[in-house]
Amino acid sequence: MTPPHAPPPHAPPPHAPTASHTRDETVRELRRMLSRIESLHIEGVDGDAPRGLSFGLPALDTHLPRGALCFGAMHEIAPESEADLPAAIGFLISLLARAPGAAPLLLILEARGIARNARLSGHGLNTLGLDPGRVVLVETANEKDTLWATEEALRSGVPAAVATTLGVKLNLKTSQRLQVAAREARLPLLLLRPPAAENAATATTRWRIASSEAARDRFGLTTRWRWRAALERCRNGRPGEWILEFDHATHRFSLAAALADPALPEGRSAPPVREQTARRAG
Amino acid sequence: MLADAADTASILAVNRAAGAEGLAPSMRIADARARIGFLQVRTHDPEADANALARLAHWSTRYTPSVAPLDAANGADGLFLDITGAAHLLGGEEKLLADLARRLAAFGLDARLACAETPGAAWAMARFSRTPAPILAAGAEAEALAPLPVEALRLDAETALTLRRLGFKRIGALMGQHRAPFAARFEKALLKRLDQALGRVAEPLALLAPPAVYLARRSLMEPIFTEDAIVEVAGTLMHDLVPALERDGAGARAVRLSLYRVDGLVETLDLALALPTRNPDHVTRMLKLRLNRIAQELDAGYGFETLTLAVALAEPMQAAQVEMSAAGASALEATTRLASLLDALRQRLGQHSVRRLEARARHTPERSETVTLAAPQTLHWPPPRSTRPVLMFPHAEPADVIALLPDGPPQRLTWRGRHHTIAHAQGPERIAAEWWSMQSPAPTRDYYLVEDKAGRRLWLYREGIPGREAAAPRWFVHGLFA
Secondary structure, eight states: OOOOOOOOOOOOOOOTOOOOHHEEEHHHHHHHHHHHHHOOOOTTTOOSSOOEOOOOOHHHHSSSGGGEEEEEEEEEEESSSSGGGGHHHHHHEEEEEEEESOOEEEEEETTTTBBTTTTEHHHOOOOOOOOGGGEEEEEEHHHHHHHHHHHHHHHTTOEEEEEEOOOOOOOOHHHHHHHHHHHHHHEEEEEEEOOTOOOTEEEEEEEEEEEEEEEEOTSSSSEEEEEEEEEEEESSOOOOEEEEEEEETTTEEEOOOOOOOTTTOOOOOOOOOOOOOOOOOO | EEEEEEESSSEEEHHHHHHHHHHHOOOOOOHHHHHHOOOOOOOHHHHHHHHHHHHHHHHHHTSSSEEEEGGGGGGOOEEEEETTGGGGGGTTTHHHHHHHHHHHHTTOOOOOOOOOSSSHHHHHHHOOOSSSSBBBBBTOOHHTTTTTTTGGGGOHHHHHHHHHHHTTTTTHHHSSSSSHHHHHTTHHHHHHHHHHHTTSSSOOOHHHHHOOEEEEEEEEEEEEEEEEHHHHHHHHHHHHHHHHHHHHHHHEEEEEEEEEEESEEEEEEEEEEEEEEEEEOOOOOOHHHHHHHHHTTTTTTTTTEEEEEEEEEEEEOSSSSSSSSHHHHHHHHHHHHHHHHHOOOOOOEEEETTTEEEOOOOOOOGGGGEEEESSSSOOOOOOOOOOOEEEEEEEEEEEEEEEEETTSSSSEEEEEEEEEEEEEEEEEEOOOOOOOOOOOOOEEEEEEEEEETTOEEEEEEEEEEEETTTTSEEEEEEEEEO
């Protein structure tokens, strides 16, 4: 485990300090074009309020362009191994729950079930802070239908976010089509991939999720789920690795700073980076 | 030529050529063979006959939606078509009959047709009239039926025979008689049939399908084969239906497209929609998606020559409701758009592939929720009360568990062939079976949230309280936590 990155100040584009004024301008112009092409809002280019799924964690959000998993882009989530699939799904669901508004969320799954026959549970989604009433489950028979349904859902502009499970293979053309559909719809598209999946070339971020021991109170009761979240790739941002905590009472993320420190005894955790929020009783 | 393969083989039906040779039903096969050397005999297959008749009935709905195959009392060998209000579409009754005769002849069917005001009269004229395809004017039934034999009244063989013995050979002979003696002698059958034929009492028909209130029809000059052509014609049909739907303030929740093949088969497509709609574009798009999905199954044969579009289920629809507030209008629009997305997904992926989760007021975990067909309305969920796994197994999977005490928390777990050492076990959460809804009560379950060394979290339960409900409790994995 690598120690979590200290929250760095937002890194400005690395200009050569001696560069001429015209070169600076050219670079800025190029960046502006790039951002327009990729429909990504780089800070300072567009004055809009950030539109994205934010973790609410400065330490993590600063790694992402504009401080959030931006809309109109594709985000790839893969478990580290087959056994970490529930953790990856938990991560995906808790992110989906942060989609604003009350518009429906589409989950497109292959009909044979997840992790050998398991089904998403409404009460389980509720536990992760996602209102199951918002969820529309779409079951598809094969990958062709999955891709079609994903594009259809994005193009309709109805849902607040779309999450899709995709198989191992993903060719460049498909990946580009999905990216274009997400961009035009200005919606976040979360892809859940198998552990050994080929990377989606056009994904804006790629996350690898593994389970980690839950945080417990002094009576040994689970208080927060923990996941090892690695941001392996981030366009216009910086990769990183964190032990992410999710509090299933307040539905907030925090960072398990202490666990990464081998000097502390196991099972004891220092207060997370973000100050404690009021937790519901029980 | 049809023959009945009963104990003594006798003729059941003959074709025209055999009839000309003097063969008739109920004649014995042996006699017939003796008379004509080159007799072809086919065994009677009632089921195939019934199927063929049903197929023909479906095909006949291209003329009118009200088609009734003849039941056993009527001979089970023909169809009633109620062409009230439908004949003008083909330019009148003569043209309709001529068209029908031509098409049936093309199928190789030797049909007898008649048109009359009452089913009884039409039945009689079709069978016993000397002119081909007669059309009876209203009120002319008595005159036309009078010279026909009494069998033309759809009587059973016994009644007909008795009448003949009594000297009543023609229907005309019965008409002038006092009714009372007949009523006493022949119960209701005879007089009822007579009254039905003359239109004195109504005769309800057992229709193939109730006629749709909203129906549009197109007959094409040239048969069509391609998906695009079908979709285009269906679009114009839906356009035709819109004024009627608008007038009634209704929208289509389910539509049925019937495609009539040149060779007499009918293909039907049923589309169910999430919200009532009057939008032809939406309907054609749904149709296109459906045709995409079933392209292999749909057999165009020699092409489709007639298409009908019927609204199978119409529901009231607010006529372009004017919302006072912008929020209300956008909510209404969002619902409509969601409905069309759900429709589209459903047409392509199948009716049961788009679902929503619905909470139920039950505490057994597998019964506490259900999946329902997705509706555009949002379902209400109570706020979470207890921690539940994000993934659940519909059928809990058995696992081998080692616990220090029979009723203690689990220590080691073997599930799906893998060993897990349990680092933390939280529980038990005791969930009793629903004793009120079962014959024999199921064992109580003790649920544990366990975490192994790698931080994987499972939801286990022990079935039966050790020592009280079960001697050796069994363990199951019921879900996976995130």
